[in-house]
Amino acid sequence: MSKQRPGWSLEGQYLLKIGPHLIVSFQRTHQVEVGEKLTLPPRSYGTAPLVALGQNQQVHGDPERRIGVCVGEDEAVWLGLQPSDESTPCGLRVAVTEPTFIDAVSGTLWSDSLQKSPQNYLVVPPQRSLDGVTAGEGRSLQFVRVDRSRRVYVCHRMRLTAIPPIRIPRNRKGRRPSMLLHDEESERPDSSILTPVPQDPSLVPQAIAKDLYGLSFWSPEKAVSVELCFISPAEYQRISGLESPTPLDIQDTYQGGTLP
Numbered sequence: 001m002s003k004q005r006p007g008w009s010l011e012g013q014y015l016l017k018i019g020p021h022l023i024v025s026f027q028r029t030h031q032v033e034v035g036e037k038l039t040l041p042p043r044s045y046g047t048a049p050l051v052a053l054g055q056n057q058q059v060h061g062d063p064e065r066r067i068g069v070c071v072g073e074d075e076a077v078w079l080g081l082q083p084s085d086e087s088t089p090c091g092l093r094v095a096v097t098e099p100t101f102i103d104a105v106s107g108t109l110w111s112d113s114l115q116k117s118p119q120n121y122l123v124v125p126p127q128r129s130l131d132g133v134t135a136g137e138g139r140s141l142q143f144v145r146v147d148r149s150r151r152v153y154v155c156h157r158m159r160l161t162a163i164p165p166i167r168i169p170r171n172r173k174g175r176r177p178s179m180l181l182h183d184e185e186s187e188r189p190d191s192s193i194l195t196p197v198p199q200d201p202s203l204v205p206q207a208i209a210k211d212l213y214g215l216s217f218w219s220p221e222k223a224v225s226v227e228l229c230f231i232s233p234a235e236y237q238r239i240s241g242l243e244s245p246t247p248l249d250i251q252d253t254y255q256g257g258t259l260p
Contacts, residue, residue: 007224013242014047016067018162019224021090022124025080026050026069030248031148032076032204040205041078041129042142045248048077051240053229067228069158070236075248076142076152077230078204079130081122091163091211091218092122094130096143098157098229104143105208107134114163114215119208121163121218127209140206145230151203161225163218 008018016024026048032038051068071077083090091114094104103110106120114121122130132140133153141153211217233244 008226010050010052010067013049016050016160016226017084018092018160018226019090019164021084021088021164022092022162023082023084024092024160025082026071026077027080027129028071028245028248029076029078029142031074031142031144032151032202033149038202038204040207041080041131042076042204044078044080046245047080048075049236049240049242049245051231051236053239067226068231068236068239069228070233070244071145071230072233072245072247073146074148076132076144078132078143081124081128081130083125086125088168089165089213090124091165092124092127092130093120093159093161093163093223094122095159095161096133096153096155096157097159099154102133102153104130104133104153104158107136107140114218114220116211116215119211121211123209123211123213125209131204131206134206134208135203138205138207139203142204143230145232155230158228158230159225160228161223163220163223165213165217166219167217 008016011017011023014025018024027041027044028046028048029042029044032042049070051070053066053068069077079094081092095110096102096104101110102108103120105122106115106118108118108120111120132142135141141151143155143158144152145155147154231239236242237244
């Protein structure tokens with residue numbers, strides 16, 4: 001049974017539905033090591049469980065956080081993104097708000113308005129994942145709860161904002177226009193990147209799908225936001241009353257063609 005909240009719901013233990021058009025999961029993976037062969041998206045070892053936080057369930061002393069994401073000390077997570085309907089795109093903004101505030105999509109200082117260059121929002125579909133905080137063209141720093149290397153970005157608190165379209169797009173033949181991932185023509189992030197990172201091949205790859213609809217296509221005034229925080233397995237077990245997931249095991253790597 002889903003747990004209803006204004007504008008969003010937890011669909012079982014692992015899926016978060018934001019607004020009418022977007023479903024998000026947090027895919028478990030390990031923090032990358034130097035010399036490791038990296039993939040896009042990273043390998044998934046299963047889905048991190050989620051738990052709704054009530055007003056009396058404080059985490060890090062803050063009762064306002066609404067959803068806890070269970071993340072182990074040695075783990076990283078990436079966002080799995082699914083549309084409720086393939087014919088209806090949805091915009092998504094991702095902010096890391098603690099311990100530092102940054103726009104995870106652009107890797108730049110946060111702006112309340114949508115921007116085209118650098119693009120500070122995702123379009124789902126075709127975007128199917130966000131692997132971390134953008135750190136230069138085509139690379140990202142992994143989302144983690146506990147810092148184990150310089151290739152990660154510590155995330156205690158995160159905000160996800162789903163932005164619906166003004167209308168369902170159709171071309172002259174009644175079909176959605178095709179969407180392409182960024183390639184060599186992608187815009188480069190500007191100088192407002194908080195922590196410039198060189199083009200380091202040890203960083204996780206990241207590709208952002210370019211918005212071919214345009215800024216005027218979206219309805220920010222109808223956006224739905226969800227606050228999340230990364231919690232430890234012990235906190236998850238205490239709050240949910242359920243067993244926490246077992247530590248990552250490379251033998252458990254998910255090999256399917258869609259999200260677990």
